[in-house]
Amino acid sequence: MSESFSAEWLELREAQDARARDLGLALALRDALPLRPRLLDLGAGTGALTRWLAPLIGRAQAWLLVDADAALLEAAFSTIAERAEQQGIPATFPNRRTLLVHAPGGAWRVEGLVANLALAPHGLPLAQADAVVCSALCDLVSADWVEAMAAACASRRLPFYAALNTAGPARFTPPHPADAYLRRGFARDQARDKGLGGRALGDAAPAVLARAFTAHGYRVLTAPSPWRIRRGDRPLAQALTEGMLEAAARWERGASRRLQEWAAARQAQIAAGRLSILVPHCDLLALPPGVPG
Numbered sequence: 643m644s645e646s647f648s649a650e651w652l653e654l655r656e657a658q659d660a661r662a663r664d665l666g667l668a669l670a671l672r673d674a675l676p677l678r679p680r681l682l683d684l685g686a687g688t689g690a691l692t693r694w695l696a697p698l699i700g701r702a703q704a705w706l707l708v709d710a711d712a713a714l715l716e717a718a719f720s721t722i723a724e725r726a727e728q729q730g731i732p733a734t735f736p737n738r739r740t741l742l743v744h745a746p747g748g749a750w751r752v753e754g755l756v757a758n759l760a761l762a763p764h765g766l767p768l769a770q771a772d773a774v775v776c777s778a779l780c781d782l783v784s785a786d787w788v789e790a791m792a793a794a795c796a797s798r799r800l801p802f803y804a805a806l807n808t809a810g811p812a813r814f815t816p817p818h819p820a821d822a823y824l825r826r827g828f829a830r831d832q833a834r835d836k837g838l839g840g841r842a843l844g845d846a847a848p849a850v851l852a853r854a855f856t857a858h859g860y861r862v863l864t865a866p867s868p869w870r871i872r873r874g875d876r877p878l879a880q881a882l883t884e885g886m887l888e889a890a891a892r893w894e895r896g897a898s899r900r901l902q903e904w905a906a907a908r909q910a911q912i913a914a915g916r917l918s919i920l921v922p923h924c925d926l927l928a929l930p931p932g933v934p935g
């Protein structure tokens with residue numbers, strides 16, 4: 643069973659994700675790609691990474707969006723097309739499986755693949771890719787999954803780019819006495835098996851990815867990409883605190899009263915525009931030996 647995410651949550655986080663991802667690493671990836679790159683986006687959801695990265699690549703390119711959730715991939719196609727058209731860029735569907743965005747620097751060809759990534763890289767068309775990319779995925783995967791992915795990328799000398807890997811506990815301002823219970827329960831929930839090869843890496847993902855790709859001779863570049871949720875960003879703060887509370891409550895049964903107090907206090911602070919949240923993330927780019935970037 644794959645971990646499910648709602649389209650509403652992915653939409654809510656898209657602007658924050660776009661602000662948080664490190665531009666320097668994305669441009670280094672762009673520079674390491676061939677003239678007309680083919681990108682394989684794992685756990686693509688509603689296509690937010692395409693919407694952010696394709697304009698930065700800025701030339702003709704092909705994307706294969708892979709996700710277990712067919713409804714999210716459907717939404718990816720319509721959202722990529724709609725957002726392009728809002729910017730005056732025509733989007734066409736030459737057939738039922740393909741979206742073409744006629745961007746000024748060269749068209750983006752977008753296709754989808756509904757697949758469970760539990761056994762990835764098995765079943766992925768790596769021979770037809772110039773890079774493997776993902777965003778907000780690697781905290782869900784296991785160390786074995788990373789080892790297998792690094793070996794498969796290395797065998798084809800493919801760059802691997804992973805944006806927005808969680809990299810530490812969220813910091814709430816102002817603090818609350820029950821923050822520690824929330825963080826502890828949430829961290830335990832992050833390690834739950836999320837259906838991607840075993841115990842999920844959570845905040846250990848950046849270090850495990852770096853080790854695995856370095857062992858194959860890759861050059862690994864990292865950069866912080868924190869979410870900075872400001873006091874006025876009520877919908878995202880609301881959704882994030884609710885999600886974290888639900889996750890923490892699964893494990894902190896003995897602290898349920900304290901967690902309820904925490905939730906009530908955070909609700910009041912969000913309503914009053916008094917809560918800000920910093921969520922550490924880390925972007926990572928692994929480049930095969932000899933590839934400049």
Ligand SMILES: C[S@@+](CC[C@H](N)C(=O)[O-])C[C@H]1O[C@@H](n2cnc3c(N)ncnc32)[C@H](O)[C@@H]1O
Pocket residue numbers: 643644645646647652659684685686687688689690691708709710711714757758759760776777778779782836837838
């Ligand atoms: C946090 S979301 C990120 C989505 C998107 N990359 C973004 O940044 O908006 C994680 C995505 O991974 C997908 N996913 C989770 N487990 C999966 C699995 N076992 N196989 C395929 N996709 C999976 C989910 O459906 C979801 O779209």
